[in-house]
Amino acid sequence: MSQDYTWQTEGKARFQVGHTFYRSASQVVRDLGVLAAKIYRQDTGSLRVLDAMAGCGVRSLRYWLESGADSIWANEGNPDNSDILRENLYEAIAEGACQLTHLDANRVFFDCYNQSNYYDVVDVDCFGSAVPYLSTSLWATKINGLLYITSTDGRTATGHLPEKSVRVYGACARSHPAAQEQALRLLIGSTLQQAATKGLGIQPIFALFAGQTYRVMLRLLPSESLTPENYGFLGYCHHCGDYQTVTWRQLGRVTCPHDGEPLTLSGPIWLGSLHDRPFLLKMQALAQEKAQATAQATAQENHWLKRIELLKILMEEAELPPYFYTLGEIGRRGKMDIPKRDRLIQGLQQQGYQATATHINPEGIKTDANLTTCIEIARDCQKD
Numbered sequence: 001m002s003q004d005y006t007w008q009t010e011g012k013a014r015f016q017v018g019h020t021f022y023r024s025a026s027q028v029v030r031d032l033g034v035l036a037a038k039i040y041r042q043d044t045g046s047l048r049v050l051d052a053m054a055g056c057g058v059r060s061l062r063y064w065l066e067s068g069a070d071s072i073w074a075n076e077g078n079p080d081n082s083d084i085l086r087e088n089l090y091e092a093i094a095e096g097a098c099q100l101t102h103l104d105a106n107r108v109f110f111d112c113y114n115q116s117n118y119y120d121v122v123d124v125d126c127f128g129s130a131v132p133y134l135s136t137s138l139w140a141t142k143i144n145g146l147l148y149i150t151s152t153d154g155r156t157a158t159g160h161l162p163e164k165s166v167r168v169y170g171a172c173a174r175s176h177p178a179a180q181e182q183a184l185r186l187l188i189g190s191t192l193q194q195a196a197t198k199g200l201g202i203q204p205i206f207a208l209f210a211g212q213t214y215r216v217m218l219r220l221l222p223s224e225s226l227t228p229e230n231y232g233f234l235g236y237c238h239h240c241g242d243y244q245t246v247t248w249r250q251l252g253r254v255t256c257p258h259d260g261e262p263l264t265l266s267g268p269i270w271l272g273s274l275h276d277r278p279f280l281l282k283m284q285a286l287a288q289e290k291a292q293a294t295a296q297a298t299a300q301e302n303h304w305l306k307r308i309e310l311l312k313i314l315m316e317e318a319e320l321p322p323y324f325y326t327l328g329e330i331g332r333r334g335k336m337d338i339p340k341r342d343r344l345i346q347g348l349q350q351q352g353y354q355a356t357a358t359h360i361n362p363e364g365i366k367t368d369a370n371l372t373t374c375i376e377i378a379r380d381c382q383k384d
């Protein structure tokens with residue numbers, strides 16, 4: 001772990017890391033969090049942030065400096081981070097607007113609930129599985145507020161440990177080419193189910209797979225939103241490579257409609273849209289403002305331009321089915337060269353199908369065409 005006590009910057013935040021945890025590669029998830037929180041602040045006029053696992057405090061600083069937070073509660077379970085956090089936070093945030101504690105995050109959520117002290121944005125940036133915090137973090141989140149959850153538990157959620165996934169998520173995760181998207185959907189589905197136990201609902205704002213980390217930003221809704229259509233099973237046919245969504249009502253009729261082979265089922269998971277397009281459009285406009293401001297202020301690499309591109313892909317993939325095909329699988333099953341992604345997307349669109357890239361895998365496409373159609377169109381594209 002870094003022992004660097006020099007002052008670093010990210011966005012508008014200036015901080016020391018020392019012996020605390022800080023991963024510069026996770027800036028993308030902090031950038032998106034900052035944008036979403038600022039949009040929320042603009043929409044509601046309020047932004048109280050609970051940064052439940054603050055590390056060195058970079059998120060707290062950025063929510064304060066870039067999202068216009070009214071107040072910050074930075075909690076960090078490890079009291080050894082106290083000196084660094086104190087120096088980092090109080091350098092930028094007025095002491096009256098910033099509370100710093102060293103409690104277990106679940107204790108913090110429970111205290112919020114006990115005192116009816118609900119937060120507009122609750123950020124849960126844990127190591128490993130987020131499951132121990134899914135139910136409890138809802139206690140601290142304001143109705144219509146935002147909950148930002150991390151999971152780095154990829155092995156379980158991508159189907160390498162199906163029995164463990166049943167144990168921890170109450171859902172079975174199986175292995176297939178779109179397993180990282182499934183991991184995001186498992187995380188959303190588990191939170192949806194936990195919200196339903198409290199008579200509440202959730203709506204995804206965005207879901208992001210980046211650098212082996214799974215992040216979901218969810219809005220907490222005042223009434224249940226779990227339905228057979230948005231919470232069910234993803235079936236993968238290992239024989240032909242096609243996917244089907246399967247609702248609870250269809251359980252028992254789970255063979256592949258193309259070749260009659262049994263489907264490998266994952267779920268229950270979230271089957272609805274991964275992203276809220278109108279909200280992302282506002283985030284993109286804000287990123288554009290920031291990109292312009294950054295270009296004027298400094299010659300350093302303008303990361304906001306990359307966020308604009310990322311948000312564009314998220315918006316495009318928002319309404320597509322809950323899986324993707326990899327170009328490698330299309331090539332392998334079609335016994336041909338691996339197709340060029342953008343040419344195949346164009347070919348599918350010309351034939352009237354929806355088709356886009358996916359942020360999850362640069363070598364993947366999301367489409368409402370089945371795999372056989374993708375292979376045929378890829379073959380035609382290669383003749384051109």
Ligand SMILES: C[S@@+](CC[C@H](N)C(=O)[O-])C[C@H]1O[C@@H](n2cnc3c(N)ncnc32)[C@H](O)[C@@H]1O
Nearest residue numbers: 021022053054055076077078103104105125126
């Ligand atoms: C991934 S790091 C946080 C990084 C930071 N949010 C950032 O963006 O750089 C997770 C932090 O949570 C703390 N932590 C782990 N489990 C915790 C718990 N149950 N309650 C509170 N803090 C916890 C760890 O000490 C660690 O500093």
